[in-house]
Amino acid sequence: MTLRFALDTNVLAEPLKATPNAGVMRKLQKHDGQLCIPTPVWHEMWFGCLRLPSGKRRRVIAKYLVDVLQPAVPLLPYSAEAAKWHAAQRARLIKTGRTPTFVDGQIAAVAVEHKLTLVTANLGDFKAYSDIKVVDWRSR
Numbered sequence: 761m762t763l764r765f766a767l768d769t770n771v772l773a774e775p776l777k778a779t780p781n782a783g784v785m786r787k788l789q790k791h792d793g794q795l796c797i798p799t800p801v802w803h804e805m806w807f808g809c810l811r812l813p814s815g816k817r818r819r820v821i822a823k824y825l826v827d828v829l830q831p832a833v834p835l836l837p838y839s840a841e842a843a844k845w846h847a848a849q850r851a852r853l854i855k856t857g858r859t860p861t862f863v864d865g866q867i868a869a870v871a872v873e874h875k876l877t878l879v880t881a882n883l884g885d886f887k888a889y890s891d892i893k894v895v896d897w898r899s900r
Contacts, residue, residue, distance in 0.1 A: 761793035761794050762794065763794055763795070763796045763836075763874065763876060764791065764795075764876060765791055765794055765795050765796070765876055765877050765878075766795075766797070766801075766836065766867070766870060766871040766874070766876040766877070766878050766879065767795055767796070767797055767798075767801060767833075768801060768867060768878060768879060768880035768881070769801045769804040769805060769808075770880060770881040770882060771784060771788075771879045771880060771881065771897065772797060772801060772805060772829070773805065773808075775788070775824070775828075776820070776821060776824060781897075783897050783898050784881075784897045784898055787879075787897040788897075795833050796833060796834045796835070796874075796876065797829065797833050797835050797836070798835075798836055798838065798866070798867045798870035798871065799835050799836065799837050799870070800838055800863050800866040800867050800870070801867055802835055803863075804863065805821075805825055805829075806825065808821070809821040809825065836870050836874055837870070838866050838869065839870075839873060841873050842866070842869035842870050842872075842873045843869065845869045845872055845873060846865045846866060846868070849865060849868070849869070849889050849890065850862075850865055852890075853888055853889075858888055860885075860889075861885070864885045864886060865889070868886055868889045868892050871892060871893075872889075872891055872892050876893075877894070877895055878892060878893065878894045878895070879894075879895055879896075880894060880895075880896065881896055881898055883896055
């Protein structure tokens with residue numbers, strides 16, 4: 761299958777919730793094989809996991825990352841081309857008085873470089889970027 765969707769951290773973490781959003785879970789299943797993880801999202805997931813104290817929650821998240829995601833969902837790197845796009849977007853946005861978060865810019869850049877739709881629950885974090893397709897899979 762062809763990759764179509766890059767997953768933001770909040771979407772990747774949805775299956776770990778006590779009550780995951782049904783719309784997100786349906787779409788994750790429906791688009792199995794078309795999903796990927798930008799490496800900055802992979803970093804955010806591991807960072808969140810490793811900040812937790814040793815215990816059950818940390819073990820569950822680490823197992824999800826290693827046993828579920830890593831073998832099934834490809835990682836796409838933050839490349840030189842993505843960095844160039846990201847730098848141009850940051851420069852443009854800062855000139856307009858906006859200061860986007862660095863990691864959101866990296867995530868957007870990976871999606872744009874690969875012509876993927878970014879799936880996120882935080883549409884507002886990405887609305888100022890140019891040339892990016894962004895969707896929210898949560899049920900309304």
